[in-house]
Amino acid sequence: xxxxxxxxxxxxxxxxxxxxxxxxxxxxxxxxxxxxxxxxxxxxxxxxxxxxxxxxxxxxxxxxxxxxxxxxxxxxxxxxxxxxxxxxxxxxxxxxxxxxxxxxxxxxxxxxxxxxxxxxxxxxxxxxxxxxxxxxxxxxxxxxxxxxxxxxxxxxxxxxxxxxxxxxxxxxxxxxxxxxxxxxxxxxxxxxxxxxxxxxxxxxxxxxxxxxxxxxxxxxxxxxxxxxxxxxxxxxxxxxxxxxxxxxxxxxxxxxxxxxxxxxxxxxxxxxxxxxxxxxxxxxxxxxxxxxxxxxxxxxxxxxxxxxxxxxxxxxxxxxxxxxxxxxxxxxxxxxxxxxxxxxxxxxxxxxxxxxxxxxxxxxxxxxx
Amino acid sequence: xxxxxxxxxxxxxxxxxxxxxxxxxxxxxxxxxxxxxxxxxxxxxxxxxxxxxxxxxxxxxxxxxxxxxxxxxxxxxx
Numbered sequence: 001x002x003x004x005x006x007x008x009x010x011x012x013x014x015x016x017x018x019x020x021x022x023x024x025x026x027x028x029x030x031x032x033x034x035x036x037x038x039x040x041x042x043x044x045x046x047x048x049x050x051x052x053x054x055x056x057x058x059x060x061x062x063x064x065x066x067x068x069x070x071x072x073x074x075x076x077x078x079x080x081x082x083x084x085x086x087x088x089x090x091x092x093x094x095x096x097x098x099x100x101x102x103x104x105x106x107x108x109x110x111x112x113x114x115x116x117x118x119x120x121x122x123x124x125x126x127x128x129x130x131x132x133x134x135x136x137x138x139x140x141x142x143x144x145x146x147x148x149x150x151x152x153x154x155x156x157x158x159x160x161x162x163x164x165x166x167x168x169x170x171x172x173x174x175x176x177x178x179x180x181x182x183x184x185x186x187x188x189x190x191x192x193x194x195x196x197x198x199x200x201x202x203x204x205x206x207x208x209x210x211x212x213x214x215x216x217x218x219x220x221x222x223x224x225x226x227x228x229x230x231x232x233x234x235x236x237x238x239x240x241x242x243x244x245x246x247x248x249x250x251x252x253x254x255x256x257x258x259x260x261x262x263x264x265x266x267x268x269x270x271x272x273x274x275x276x277x278x279x280x281x282x283x284x285x286x287x288x289x290x291x292x293x294x295x296x297x298x299x300x301x302x303x304x305x306x307x308x309x310x311x312x313x314x315x316x317x318x319x320x321x322x323x324x325x326x327x328x329x330x331x332x333x334x335x336x337x338x339x340x341x342x343x344x345x346x347x348x349x350x351x352x353x354x355x356x357x358x359x360x361x362x363x364x365x366x367x368x369x
Numbered sequence: 370x371x372x373x374x375x376x377x378x379x380x381x382x383x384x385x386x387x388x389x390x391x392x393x394x395x396x397x398x399x400x401x402x403x404x405x406x407x408x409x410x411x412x413x414x415x416x417x418x419x420x421x422x423x424x425x426x427x428x429x430x431x432x433x434x435x436x437x438x439x440x441x442x443x444x445x446x447x
Contacts, residue, residue, distance in 0.1 A: 060444065133378075137378060141381075142381070145381075145385050146385075149389035149390060150389075152390050153390055154393075156393055160394075160397040161397055161401050161404070164401065164405070165404065169400060172404065173400065176396050176400070183436060186440075190443065257393070258393055261389055262385075262389045265384075265388045265389040266381070268440070269384045270381050273377035273378075273380055274377070275381065
């Protein structure tokens with residue numbers, strides 16, 4: 001086994017860990033509205049999202065191709081660069097999770113990739129047009145579209161059912177929310193699991209396992225990424241559920257349905273054209289739109305502002321972390337020792353953060369969190 | 370002239386708006402139909418109840434059709 005193969009094994013392991021944290025961190029947002037309106041109980045919602053994330057990962061590979069070819073020169077990518085990108089993204093995910101901020105794992109991953117490539121090869125290896133066209137513009141437009149669709153939808157919904165018995169309307173839309181939650185989970189699996197597939201495939205190309213000219217995602221990569229995100233989802237992310245589900249606005253089932261439907265259609269439409277969107281961005285846009293259409297004052301704009309600040313920071317912060325990680329690995333030479341040392345440090349650091357924040361919460365009932 | 374990279378974005382925008390608003394519209398009609406059907410049945414207006422039930426059922430089928438069509442489109446594009 002060459003040092004390149006050892007780094008590849010570390011990269012695949014780190015990518016699976018990233019996918020797991022993505023499920024843990026992002027997918028909670030998918031079920032938050034259904035839980036907050038009591039359309040689904042927390043355990044049932046998380047289990048449903050977990051299964052549908054797994055299924056969704058098999059639907060499309062366009063986003064994986066964008067990650068693999070769209071943002072950086074694949075010739076400049078080495079397995080160590082991919083490793084640094086993943087560690088930068090996981091590090092940022094852990095920091096935002098620690099502080100309860102729903103930032104974007106997807107943008108953290110792409111930011112990490114760009115930062116690591118810049119550290120390794122300089123700015124010339126970055127595809128600036130690809131970043132603007134396929135990441136930054138869709139990242140700004142998609143939440144606005146989700147906001148608009150959810151707002152328009154809830155306006156129409158209230159026009160049609162506004163004078164009917166509220167209890168019956170609530171029951172109807174809770175049933176609708178089971179379907180809209182399912183679609184949102186499916187769309188999340190479609191878009192997010194592919195990012196890990198794209199990164200692992202990039203590492204396989206860098207190590208010479210796949211020819212750069214014939215970009216394709218091997219089946220074992222698809223199954224592994226689907227399983228990791230599904231398991232991460234099942235493990236849950238109650239802190240983020242609380243932020244998205246109850247702190248932005250208090251919702252009724254019709255609003256939850258409108259927000260989730262808007263999120264699902266935007267993510268599915270983006271997946272069909274290969275845009276790597278953030279579920280967190282889109283569902284938060286949908287929730288805010290559904291809230292603002294009913295009453296602008298119902299939206300807790302301060303919390304929404306905190307979330308926007310976390311989004312804006314994500315790309316540069318993950319890029320900076322990844323660049324630092326790449327620099328650290330180079331202190332140990334170009335072999336496998338650097339990534340090995342950083343991987344062990346990540347496990348210890350991440351485990352400590354998790355223990356400090358998550359374990360005391362496990363000891364308390366969910367209702368008291 | 371549309372700049373390179375704008376066409377997929379426009380496609381994402383218009384398909385999201387059309388499908389998202391359509392789903393909300395037809396599902397609301399389904400909920401409306403079912404609730405009004407129940408109200409009419411309680412008032413012993415069986416003809417009106419059947420008509421609202423039919424509207425509700427058709428709207429429910431249309432909601433399912435839109436969702437399935439959207440998924441099929443994504444699968445074929447992917």
